[in-house]
Amino acid sequence: MFKQINKYWWCQLLGWSAYFVINILFAFSINRKESPDGYYYLNLLIFIFFGLFSTHMFRSLINRFKWVNYSFESQILLFFGLMTGSGLMLYVGYYFVVIFLLRLSITPVLVGILSSFLITTIWWFLYFIWHYIERNRSSQLDQLKLEATVKELELKTIKAQLNPHFIFNALNSIRALVDENPQRARTAITELSNILRSSMQIEKAETVSLENELNIVKDYLALEHIRFEERLNVMYEIDPDTLELQVPPMMLQTLVENAIKHGISRVISGGSVYITSSLKGMQHVISIENTGQIVENNINGHGFGLQSTRQRLSLLFGSRASFEIRNKDEQTVEATVVMPLL
Structure with missing residues (x-):
């Protein structure tokens, strides 16, 4: 009563x-x-x-x-x-x-x-x-509900743009193999299907574990290795404690793709991609180093992949996260993502 x-x-x-x-x-x-x-x-x-x-x-x-x-x-x-x-x-x-x-x-x-x-x-x-x-x-x-809805819509828009962007680049890589080596092209299509299957499973998530993201990256690099062969060398240094930490989906893959497209592919002799993940205090730091150079008038990185990375980090973590890309030395470009643990 x-x-x-x-x-x-x-x-x-x-x-x-x-x-x-x-x-x-x-x-x-x-x-x-x-x-x-x-x-x-x-x-x-x-x-x-x-x-x-x-x-x-x-x-x-x-x-x-x-x-x-x-x-x-x-x-x-x-x-x-x-x-x-x-x-x-x-x-x-x-x-x-x-x-x-x-x-x-x-x-x-x-x-x-x-x-x-x-x-x-x-x-x-x-x-x-x-x-x-x-x-x-x-x-x-x-107001909070409106901000959450806007954030969700923006994240979905970015992810909707990322998938076609990635597929277009991957298909270009496969097309280059069709006449040169059909068998390798078929293998590349299998790798692409694995990547798409993984990306579809996480499409609705705002964040995924680093381990899941690394699996997609490894499939992508296997796909690219067919094209570059010995010109592409990949190294990993992943702290096991970071594998379960959450990251924006397709973020790492986008940065690695950027390293291949704007770095390795422009160097005749090829080069290396070095991926690290570590803990520094209460922050999760991911770094991607690749052979190449950023031209002076584009030092801040205004490409679509880099812009989407900044946008998603801002939407998910606000000012607590940061993203920087710079010429580490005369032969190497370094992209660094810093995210809070909480």
Whole structure:
């Protein structure tokens, strides 16, 4: 039964009960020799009844007109109107019942009116403050939900762009093998199917384990090794403690693909790709070094793959993550991703 009572009625019952108890305690503290008589209790209960009745009636009235949508200035005027209207209803109802129906003694008129206005002022002040806090909290929740939805849509958009981008590059690699070595081309198609199968399984995830991401990278590099043969040398240095850490899906593969496309493929003699993953304090650091150089006017890396990496790191981790690509020395390019552990 109690679960069916909403917050408003709980506040009404508790508030007026507290008012009743405070008045009884006050009466006992003033007149310590004699306890309040039955008329005092009756007067107090009648006052509380009309207080509850008047505030509830005016609340029902303003809710019909959706007062929460009013401007701030209109709500200020409404507050004073409600304070005055409910205060008058409280006192008139109380006065009529006590004087004309029960013919009991009553406090002086001015004191009664001031008491009525004071009580209704406090009631409506608490009521408006409550709704202000509720609206503010609801607005914050809506904002968080909107930001989460926008982030999810942006991540899905980036991933939707990444897959066709990768497939296009992979098909170009296979096309180069079709006439030169059909058997190797068939092997390359098998490797590509493995990569696509893996990417489809993780497409809905915001993050995947580094181990899963490495499996895709190894399939991709096996595909590229068919094309480059001895011109491509791959080395790994992976801390086992980082294998279960979460990373954005296809991020590592995108950076390795960038290293092959813009680094190894432009060097006649080929080169090396060196992939590392380690822990530094409370950060997960992934580094991809490759043979090659970034031209001076493109040192910050504005290609699609690099932009998508920055965007996804920002969406997932905010300012706690970073991405940098630079010329490490005269022969090597280094891309470094730093992500928080928590």
